[in-house]
Amino acid sequence: MLKKISSIPFAGTPEQEAELKKVIAKHIDDPGAVMPVLQEAQGIYGYLPIEVQTMIAEGLNVPLEEVYGVSTFYSQFALSPKGKYNISVCMGTACYVKGSGDVLNKLSEELGIEAEECTLDGQFSLTACRCIGACGLAPVITINDDVYGRLTADMIPDILAKYKD
Amino acid sequence: MYRSNVLVCGGTGCTSSDSLKIVEKLKEEIAARGLEKEVNVITTGCFGLCALGPIVVIYPEGSFYSMVNIDDIPEIVEEHLLKGRIVTRLLYQETVEEDTIKSLNDTAFYSKQMRIALRNCGVIDPEKIDEYIAMDGYAALGKVLTEMTPESVIETILNSGLRGRGGAGFPTGLKWKFAAANDADQKYVCCNADEGDPGAFMDRSILEGDPHALLEAMAIAGYAIGATKGYVYVRAEYPIAVNRLQIAIDQAHEYGLLGDNIFGTDFCFDVQLRLGAGAFVCGEETSLMTSIEGKRGEPRPRPPFPAVKGLYKKPTILNNVETYANIPRIILLGADWFQGIGTEKSKGTKVFALGGKIEHTGLVEVPMGTTLRTIVEEIGGGIPNGKKFKAAQTGGPSGGCIPPQHLDIPIDYDNLLEIGSMMGSGGLIVMDETTCMVDIAKFFLEFTVDESCGKCTPCRIGTKRLLEMLDKITKGQGTLEMLDEMEDLCHYIKANSLCGLGQTAPNPVLSTLNYFRDEYVQHVVDKKCVAGVCKDLLEFSIIKDKCFGCSMCARQCPADAIKVTDYTAPGKKKPAYEIDTTKCVKCGACLPTCKFGAIVKG
Numbered sequence: 001m002l003k004k005i006s007s008i009p010f011a012g013t014p015e016q017e018a019e020l021k022k023v024i025a026k027h028i029d030d031p032g033a034v035m036p037v038l039q040e041a042q043g044i045y046g047y048l049p050i051e052v053q054t055m056i057a058e059g060l061n062v063p064l065e066e067v068y069g070v071s072t073f074y075s076q077f078a079l080s081p082k083g084k085y086n087i088s089v090c091m092g093t094a095c096y097v098k099g100s101g102d103v104l105n106k107l108s109e110e111l112g113i114e115a116e117e118c119t120l121d122g123q124f125s126l127t128a129c130r131c132i133g134a135c136g137l138a139p140v141i142t143i144n145d146d147v148y149g150r151l152t153a154d155m156i157p158d159i160l161a162k163y164k165d
Numbered sequence: 166m167y168r169s170n171v172l173v174c175g176g177t178g179c180t181s182s183d184s185l186k187i188v189e190k191l192k193e194e195i196a197a198r199g200l201e202k203e204v205n206v207i208t209t210g211c212f213g214l215c216a217l218g219p220i221v222v223i224y225p226e227g228s229f230y231s232m233v234n235i236d237d238i239p240e241i242v243e244e245h246l247l248k249g250r251i252v253t254r255l256l257y258q259e260t261v262e263e264d265t266i267k268s269l270n271d272t273a274f275y276s277k278q279m280r281i282a283l284r285n286c287g288v289i290d291p292e293k294i295d296e297y298i299a300m301d302g303y304a305a306l307g308k309v310l311t312e313m314t315p316e317s318v319i320e321t322i323l324n325s326g327l328r329g330r331g332g333a334g335f336p337t338g339l340k341w342k343f344a345a346a347n348d349a350d351q352k353y354v355c356c357n358a359d360e361g362d363p364g365a366f367m368d369r370s371i372l373e374g375d376p377h378a379l380l381e382a383m384a385i386a387g388y389a390i391g392a393t394k395g396y397v398y399v400r401a402e403y404p405i406a407v408n409r410l411q412i413a414i415d416q417a418h419e420y421g422l423l424g425d426n427i428f429g430t431d432f433c434f435d436v437q438l439r440l441g442a443g444a445f446v447c448g449e450e451t452s453l454m455t456s457i458e459g460k461r462g463e464p465r466p467r468p469p470f471p472a473v474k475g476l477y478k479k480p481t482i483l484n485n486v487e488t489y490a491n492i493p494r495i496i497l498l499g500a501d502w503f504q505g506i507g508t509e510k511s512k513g514t515k516v517f518a519l520g521g522k523i524e525h526t527g528l529v530e531v532p533m534g535t536t537l538r539t540i541v542e543e544i545g546g547g548i549p550n551g552k553k554f555k556a557a558q559t560g561g562p563s564g565g566c567i568p569p570q571h572l573d574i575p576i577d578y579d580n581l582l583e584i585g586s587m588m589g590s591g592g593l594i595v596m597d598e599t600t601c602m603v604d605i606a607k608f609f610l611e612f613t614v615d616e617s618c619g620k621c622t623p624c625r626i627g628t629k630r631l632l633e634m635l636d637k638i639t640k641g642q643g644t645l646e647m648l649d650e651m652e653d654l655c656h657y658i659k660a661n662s663l664c665g666l667g668q669t670a671p672n673p674v675l676s677t678l679n680y681f682r683d684e685y686v687q688h689v690v691d692k693k694c695v696a697g698v699c700k701d702l703l704e705f706s707i708i709k710d711k712c713f714g715c716s717m718c719a720r721q722c723p724a725d726a727i728k729v730t731d732y733t734a735p736g737k738k739k740p741a742y743e744i745d746t747t748k749c750v751k752c753g754a755c756l757p758t759c760k761f762g763a764i765v766k767g
Contacts, residue, residue: 031477032439032459039401039440066460073461073618074442076401094723094752135752138723 006080008118010051019044020052024059033060034070038077047078081118083125085163089115090140092131099152100139104128106153107141110160123165167205169246172222174287176211176373177366177405178527179218183235184208187219190235194242204246210374212287214274216526217257222269222287229269231257274525277544279506281514282330282490283530286374291409294416297377303422305493306381309388310428313496318389319345322492324500326512331357331448331485332560332589333665334511334578340482343472344390347480352392354383354434355476355483357453358399358406361445361616362561365592367516368486370528372399372406375490376413380423380436382489385496387434390482395436398453402443410438445562445616449664450475450483452618463620464664485590487516507533511577519545521594522552534575537567541595552597556680560589562609562616563669565676566602585676587669601698602681603688607635609673617666624667627658631674639699643689652678693767700751703766705744711763714739718755718764724748727755 023040027033037060041052048071057064071077089095089104104126108114111124118125132140137149148159173179173188191206212220217231221241228251230241237255244250253261259272269275280286289296297303309318323338344352356379360368372379383395399407414436417423425433439457446452447462454476456462475481491513495503507513511533517540520526524546531540537557541547548554556566565586567574574580578588596605610632619625634651637643655671655678662668678685687693694702707718709732719727719742726748733740744755744764756764 032457034459035442035456036440036459039442069461070459074444076443092752094750094754097750098723135723135754138752138754 006047006049006118008049008081008120010049011122012045012049012051016044017055020055021059024056028060034062034067035074038067038071042077047081049079049081080116081122081125083118084123085143086125086127088127088129088132088142090132090138090142091128092135092138094135095131095139098138100141102153103139103141103151103156106156107160110156123163124160167203169204170224171204171206171246172209172224172287173206174210174212174218174220175208175291175405176215176218176286176370177403178211178215179220180405182219184219186235187221187233187238190238191221191242194239195246198242198247200242200246207290208292209289210286210291211283211370211528213278213283213370213528213530214257214525215528216524220287226251226266227268228266229257229260230255273543273546274527274529277535277539278530279514279532280530281494281506282371282487282516283374283528284494285378286370286528289375291374291376292412294377294413294420294422297375301497302377302493303381305496306384306388306422307428309385309496310430310432315345315389315391318385318496321496321500322389325495325503326500326507326510327488327491327495327503328511328578329485330487330491330515330590332563332587334588337484337488340472340484341386341389343470344392344480344482347473349480351394351477351479352390353476353479353481354386354390354392354395355454355457355481356383356395356397356489357448357450357483357485358397358403359441359448359453360400360403360486360590361448362563362590362592365561365590366518367528367591369403369406371486371490371516372403373409376406376410377417378490378493379410379486380413380417382492383436384423384427384434385492386482386484386489388432390480392480392482393433393435395434396439396457396476397436398439398441398447398457400443401440407438407440414438444618445612446618446664446666449666452664453483454481461618463618464666466663487591508575508577510579515576515588515591517591517593519593519595521558522548522597522600523595524549531576533577536573536575538572540576540593541572545595548595548597552599554595555598555600556596556602558586558594558596558605558673559592560587560669560672561592562612563587563665563672564589564592565672566596566605566680568680585672585679587672599696599698601639601694601696602677602684603635603639603694604696604698606674606677607632607639610635610670613666613670617670621661621663621667623658623661624663624670627654627662628667628670630654631658631671635674638685638688639694640701641688641692641699643685645686645689648678648682648685648689695767697766703751704746705749705751705753705755705764705766706746707741707743708763708765709741709743710734711761712741713737713761713763714741715760716742717758717760718742721754721758723752723754724750726750 027037053067057067115126115128139151140149195204219233221230221233244252260267319341327337328334444462447456449464451465452462471481514530514532516530529544556568558566571584581588614628614632617624634647655675658671726745727742730743
């Protein structure tokens with residue numbers, strides 16, 4: 001399974017770090033602690049940036065390579081954060097011929113991120129997804145649970161504006 | 166004592182349709198009428214008829230309310246619980262026969278079933294150990310610890326003929342015997358609750374509906390092989406199951422049924438939960454153990470078998486949830502009782518998760534040897550919309566498709582293997598004529614390619630090559646030579662892969678090639694997909710004589726492929742439309758817009 005590694009700078013808080021240290025202390029004597037600690041760490045941070053994996057490796061006294069090996073093996077572990085608003089652009093055939101490629105490019109340009117990335121402020125993440133079955137509305141994007149259809153690239157700024165805090 | 170007990174399904178299916186809100190509302194309405202001392206509301210495990218959820222059953226009458234809406238609750242409480250009048254309109258209609266109301270057990274869905282592993286699902290509150298104990302819970306553990314030797318426990322399981330319910334069907338007693346024979350300072354009992362097959366939810370329902378049965382059985386296994394520690398490896402995607410298991414473990418500790426000196430003997434046994442993290446290969450025994458050790462869940466070569474060197478290189482047994490769920494019953498009722506159920510080589514019952522193109526989607530438990538026809542047509546209620554049965558898929562990505570000519574074969578381990586499928590853990594997906602068998606094979610291969618751990622080459626690269634060929638065939642770029650090439654590759658992957666995932670991954674391709682070769686040939690030679698699934702081989706067209714020229718389809722078309730013509734059909738006022746196949750993207754958006762059935766695909 002391919003995983004996209006986040007390029008966003010790590011923004012963990014001291015509170016999160018204290019919580020992670022507690023988790024590590026709780027599991028340090030368990031054999032096979034890496035997985036449960038990664039699971040709880042993802043609960044704390046929302047994803048597993050390399051900084052968190054390094055803290056886990058040092059805390060549990062296992063090589064980082066082993067922690068990284070585990071975090072990239074299991075599909076449940078996310079190496080890249082999801083934004084507060086996750087935008088999925090349908091790349092099904094119908095949407096694609098109606099210009100979902102342009103829509104994706106426009107979103108990418110407006111947000112300053114590529115597909116499978118998340119903005120620096122954690123507000124938006126962008127994914128290209130498979131056909132969501134709304135071909136009659138092509139091209140379609142979803143922002144969390146909201147569906148927008150019959151889009152053109154120039155409609156994107158107005159839509160995004162609704163979600164900017 | 167309560168005069169009425171209201172059972173509400175708290176399984177995953179019904180919970181998604183808000184059954185927990187129904188519980189709240191019931192309690193509220195009952196309290197409003199001052200009945201809380203007379204009527205008890207219980208959240209149970211799965212009843213099995215998931216298609217009809219949310220489900221509410223009221224005893225002593227046994228009234229089975231299906232597809233209950235939260236707005237129906239005041240009426241049920243007022244009429245049924247207060248005034249004693251059953252609300253017939255809201256009952257599962259199969260239980261209503263003119264003036265009389267049948268017991269649930271007499272309906273087609275339940276009458277052919279035999280519930281051993283699911284005995285307590287939908288009967289007890291899984292979060293209350295007392296209810297489990299009231300159903301003879303932990304009596305088997307008590308019997309084992311105070312009256313039986315470890316050897317006699319293993320003897321009983323061996324004699325019962327119980328075989329592993331995880332798929333391969335290895336005799337459970339034999340597994341235990343091997344592990345018992347190996348001396349070690351520490352041994353382990355593991356439970357495989359990493360149910361990863363798409364379309365399978367048997368184990369989830371047992372974990373959610375009867376978690377103590379699993380704990381009791383694991384303790385019995387621990388006593389039999391001389392282990393003091395157990396692990397349940399459960400999917401993190403099953404939050405309700407994880408939660409109920411943890412509650413069950415805590416309660417068992419509190420009652421002294423887990424921990425030190427169980428039943429006042431010197432037997433000690435403890436169970437820990439380990440959460441999986443979404444890797445299908447971890448359902449394979451050696452991978453699962455590597456994963457419990459906190460590593461990448463990659464398989465190890467066997468031998469050494471886990472009974473010799475398993476978890477942390479110590480003798481270990483691993484059984485599936487459903488296998489364990491049978492154990493307490495076998496101990497209490499005896500090997501002979503279990504021997505009496507099923508076929509010559511497959512004893513007992515099997516739980517199936519019925520899904521796909523079938524009326525009663527849900528969970529069924531039938532004696533081994535029941536025919537597929539009974540399961541599909543009688544228990545499952547047949548195929549919706551008058552469509553024809555085409556195949557049943559068992560064993561998920563490791564299994565194969567069973568065609569109509571084998572509908573009457575008694576289902577057991579050996580028969581299924583003989584016809585090129587396998588029992589698997591119990592997923593049973595029914596397919597009708599609108600399912601394309603090449604597409605299904607491709608679907609499962611996509612899954613195995615994604616889930617192959619990558620350790621051994623035949624599986625990692627072989628499945629990928631298979632998928633590429635299937636992809637070409639569904640796009641009309643296949644050749645007849647390709648079919649033979651695929652078959653060869655399948656046998657190669659089966660023979661050379663390290664673990665069960667690779668060894669069984671080609672099964673969906675092999676079985677469809679075997680039974681539905683015609684369909685492959687149609688894709689390759691005629692460039693047609695009769696089921697109308699493979700988009701590249703489809704063509705949409707408008708029957709001009711049926712077209713009223715309303716333009717609905719043209720307005721819906723995302724590709725601007727539908728244009729008006731200068732032909733007006735006899736008796737119609739406007740000119741007909743036609744589809745420009747060079748522009749059509751085959752999205753199918755036009756199809757539902759036509760009220761006159763003028764658009765066809767094929």
